[in-house]
Amino acid sequence: FLMIHVHTPVHSLSGEVAQLHYCCFVYRFSTSRQTLTWVPDSFFSRSIFIDRDPSLFAPILNFLRTKELHPRAINVHMLMHEAEFYGIAPLVRKLQLCDELDRSSCGNVLFNGYLPPPGTPPKSAGASSHSQVCLETEENSVLCVCVRVRVCTCLRARVCLGQSSDPGMVRIICGHHNWIAVAYTQFVVCYRVKESTGWQQVFTSPRLDWVIDRVALNAKVMGGSLGDNDKMVAVASVTEIILWAICPDGNGNEIGVFSLGVPVEALFFVGNQMIATSHAGKVGVWNAVTKHWQNQDVVPISSYDTAGSLLILGCNNGSIYYIDVQKFPLRMKDNDLLVTELYRDPTEDAITALSVYLTPKTSDSGNWIEIAYGTSSGTVRVIVQHPETVGSGPQLFQTFSVHRSPVTKIMLSEKHLISVCADNNHVRTWTVTRFRGMISTQPGSTPLTSFKILSLDDVDGHGGCSAGTEIGPYGERDDQQVFIQRVVPDTDKLYVRLSSNGKRVCEVRSVDGTSITAFTVHECEGSSRIGSRPRRYLFSGHSNGSIQMWDLTTAMEIAGKVDIRALGGPTEEELLELLDQCDLALTRTPDSTPRASTCRYMFSY
Incomplete structure (x- = not known):
């Protein structure tokens, strides 16, 4: 014995x-x-x-x-x-x-589709014209000397491909109408869905010589020389942006390569306009009609949102500015984007997050513009612009001082005001009272719930790009929104939680056991059938390059028919089990300094 x-x-x-x-x-x-x-x-x-x-x-x-x-x-x-x-x-x-017994490669009832990893495309004939040579400097930074005789400062361990993340994994997913764009380390792939044929791969970019940090998709270009049916997709790496037009047959043509001059921290479309912004204080605009790219210096930008043709900027001097991008073609001669101050915070704290809500337009008055914003001191404020008082600017409506850390995210919707601060993604939610669609002072916004979206991000970047793992909230502003929680980097599981109360709607688990490196939530348009409505999907990107799709509309309907359990994110037992699978030596907690993401592999709980 x-x-x-x-x-x-x-x-x-x-x-x-x-x-x-x-x-x-x-x-x-x-x-x-x-x-x-x-x-x-x-x-x-x-x-x-x-x-x-x-x-x-x-x-x-x-x-x-x-x-x-x-x-x-x-x-x-x-x-x-x-x-x-x-x-x-x-x-x-x-x-x-x-x-x-409990797992299947066919998934559960929420599993909606699987897109296998695409093949790696070849380099284009002109790829070398966008290449960059990395040189060490005494300041321990990296200089990128571009073949086009451009010199830009970038971040160590991010542009040098020898130190980049796994080239085969999904870094970022974004959607627009019935299209999605999937960014890998050095190329981007676009898919579209039709009811009769399902999801089809329609465009693959050439393989680039640098790492993709941002991706933007416009699947419905209205008018302009590109044609009514053309689509556009853009990717950014540090200061550089490449823009392609996607033709109806799926072929793509490079429109051009543009430089913002400073690291691109947000890339998106407003109508036909491609917009790039940087925390360093730059805005770049490219217009599909004029085919003109224009840069302009502004106050350092710490947050942004869009409302119709308006681009709203929250800046570190406590001011909120706006640009009407519809007027952009009229101002090319003056090289002026008409950056106009809309509002200044009473304490002049940096505007670290903002959200714009346009109320339904009525016959006797136009839209009320409602803006919720958060500051570096943790204050949350709501301001309102009345249609009949456009000249006098927005009026301060309500102030909350419940956060003690900088506000990192905020969302104002029809029914809720949601804010997230840097204290381990601490969420506060208020109910919004409305009268005839407009926010009301009686009784105003009242506290609803408080919870956290805990998550650990990978220090060395193997978990993907920070732009690809944003927690949300996701969803249309006149509907219930959700947060997506990935607790540890090397996990095959996501938790879907209601933004209104933090309750768990469902959890999804990779059908092939691969780690989830990126995710997004997007509503695809309904079919042509009578009574068909848009459906909400969770798209998860994986370490092996696959895309998996999950039907959140069904999940929300199921949750609505039964009393949702008191579960929110992972329980203590689930958290310990996830942490057992995670090397805590490769993770760290964030500092409390708010800044817009530069896709430097940022880390947050």
Whole structure:
């Protein structure tokens, strides 16, 4: 008989942060050599020292004694990991069968589609004209000397392809109408969906010489020399932007390469206009009608939103500015984007997040423009622009001082005001009272709930690009919105939570077991059938390059028919299980300084 001593680390959960304490507990198991070694070539046939979890060793020893397994009393995944370590093949196979009872490569009822990884495209003939040579400097930065005799400062370990992330994984996903654009490390792929044929790959860019940080898609260009049916897709890396036109037959033509001069931190379309902004204080606009690219210096930008043809900018001097991009072609001669101050915060704190809500237009008055914004001090304010008082500017409506960290996200919708601060993604939600569609002072916005969206991001960037893992909130502003929570970088699971109360709508798990590196939520237009409505989908991008789709409309309907459980994000047990799969040495907590993402692999809980 053998006496086996197993020393164990003890997990404890303090608040919402998992901690690991090493204690001197010793668990003793008595068994025979015959029992331990009946499985040939296992761990026990060649080793006598065991430094493993005794709670998992007990069922393994019981299996060796009785050859029986009671899966309902164990954690199948953790026990499978232990059985693989000990090399007990019969137990591993039994546990795999137990695991397969609840898993399928066809997914559950929410699984809506699978797009396999695309092939890597060749470089275009002119790719070398966009290449960059990286040189070290004494200041420990990197200079990118471009072949087009451009010199720009970029960030270490991000542009040099030798230090970039896995080229085959999905970095960013964005959607527009019935199209999605998927950015990989060096190329972008566009897909469109039709009811009769499903999702089809319609455009693949050439392979670039630098890493993609941002991607923007416009699937409905109205008018202009591109034609009514043409689409546009753009990608950015540090200061450079490449724009393509996608023709109806799926072929793409490069429109041009543009430079903002400073790192591009936001890339998007407003109508036909492609917009690029930077925290450094630059706005760039390209217009499809005039084919003109224009840069303009502004105050350093810390947030933005759009409303119709208006681009709203929140800046670090406490002011909110706007640009009417419809007027852009009229001002080319003056080289002026007509940047106009709309409002200044009473305390002149930096505007770190903002959200614009346009009320429904009535016959006797135009739209009310409502703007919610958050500041670097944690203040949340709502301002309102009356149609009949356009000349006097917005009026301060309501102020909240509940956050003690900088506000990083804010959303004003028909029913809710939602804010997120830098304190581990702490969310506060208020209900909004409306009268005839307009925000009302009686009783005004009232507190509803408070919760956190905990997540750990990868320090070395293997988890993807920060632009590809934004938590949200996602959804139309006249509908219920959701947050998407990826707890640890190397995980195949996402939690979908209501933005109004933090309750868990559902959880989705990769059908092929691959890690999720990017995600987004997008509504696709309904079919031509009578009564068909747009449907909301969660698109997840994976480490192997695949795209998986999940039907959130069905998930919301199911959740609406039953009383949603009190679960929010992961439970303590689920959090510990996820952390067991994560190397905490590769993660870190964020600093509290607000800044717009530059896709430097930023880290947030």
